Amino acid sequence: MKDILIIIGASGHGKVVADIAIKMNKWQSIAFFDDDESIKASMGLKVIGNTTDAYIYIDKADFFVAIGNNATREKVQEKLMDEGMSVVSLIHPSAVIGTDVEIGIGTAVMAGVVINSSSKIGKGCIINTSSSLDHDNVIEDYVHISPGVNLAGTVKIGKGSxxxxxxxxxxxxxxxxxxxxxAGAVVVKDITESGTYVGVPVRRVVR
Ligand SMILES: CC(C)(COP(=O)(O)OP(=O)(O)OC[C@H]1O[C@@H](n2cnc3c(N)ncnc32)[C@H](O)[C@@H]1OP(=O)(O)O)[C@@H](O)C(=O)NCCC(=O)NCCS
Incomplete structure (x- = not known):
């Protein structure tokens, strides 16, 4: 654990992530990186650089990638890890984490989340506000579980979903x-082909 936490991405998602970090109370200071040079601060926290500046802070800072797009988040987090940066996970103090649950590097677990026993969460995931993941779930790397999602027991969500x-x-x-x-979809059968699925029960959206 380093003194500074640098959150990459000062957008709305970055703000929610920063709020978790403030509530965890583990870092002396928290700042943002953002590639948009016009953003100087967010929520009273300074923007002190962009992703190309990460190496300057290699010894001083932990990093967290607060980018909502799964593929972009993967790219940025993997680059940081390849370069030897310290990437951390952030877990809101109100989250309820069961016994034998694993949470990967760079994952955010937001307010009001419940993750039940023996579930495995990969790296770089977003487990968003008030979502509920029951026992024995497997959530692969760089997945986003949006607010208010309910996953029953023994559900598996594939990478980048x-x-x-x-x-x-x-x-x-x-x-x-x-x-x-x-939004609001219900999945009752396995999905074996990647794509966009909507409705109750889900149907594939064909373009
Ligand atoms: C599913 C989703 C990604 C599709 O977006 P898109 O690729 O831009 O697709 P479109 O808006 O063009 O919709 C395609 C079709 O699916 C329908 N559709 C889209 N989302 C739907 C939904 N959630 N439920 C039911 N039907 C939906 C549209 O009405 C449209 O139907 P049509 O072809 O008969 O007109 C998007 O609508 C959605 O639900 N996003 C989730 C947002 C979310 O969870 N945000 C939380 C962020 S923290």
């Missing part, structure tokens, strides 16, 4: 990598 706000996945259902599930 985005599960939309308020959606539901029934027990023992597997989603392959690269799935996008729409």
């Amino acid at each position: 985005w599960i939309g706000i308020g959606s539901v996945v029934s027990n023992n259902v597997n989603l392959c990598s690269g799935c996008k599930v729409g």
Whole structure:
């Protein structure tokens, strides 16, 4: 644990992430990096550089990538890790984490989340506000579980998938990598082909 936490991305998602870090009370100072030079501060926290400046802080700072897009977050986090930066996970103090739960590097667990026993969360995931993940879930790397999602027991979500706000996945259902599930959708069967799925029960959106 270093003295400074640098959050990459000063957008709305970055603000929610910064709030978690403030509440964790582990860093002497918290600042942002953002590639938009016009943003000087966010929520009273300074923007002190952009991703190309990370090496300046290699000995002094922990890093967290607060970029909502799964593929971009993966790219930036993997580069930081390859360069030997310290990437941390952020877990809101109100989150309820069960026994035998694993949470990967660079993952954010937001306010009001419940993750039940023996679930495994990969690296660089967003487990967003008030989502509920029951027992024995496997959430692969760089997945976004949106606010208010309910995952039943023994659900598997493949790498880089985005599960939309308020959606539901029934027990023992597997989603392959690269799935996008729409707001309010209900998934009751395995999804084996990447793509966008909406509705109750879900149908694939064909373009
Ligand atoms: C699923 C989603 C990603 C699709 O976005 P898109 O690729 O831009 O697709 P479109 O808006 O063009 O919609 C395609 C079709 O699916 C329908 N559709 C889109 N989202 C839907 C949803 N959530 N439920 C039901 N139908 C939906 C549209 O009405 C449209 O139907 P049509 O072809 O019959 O007209 C998006 O609508 C969505 O639900 N995003 C989730 C947002 C979210 O969770 N935000 C939280 C961030 S923290």
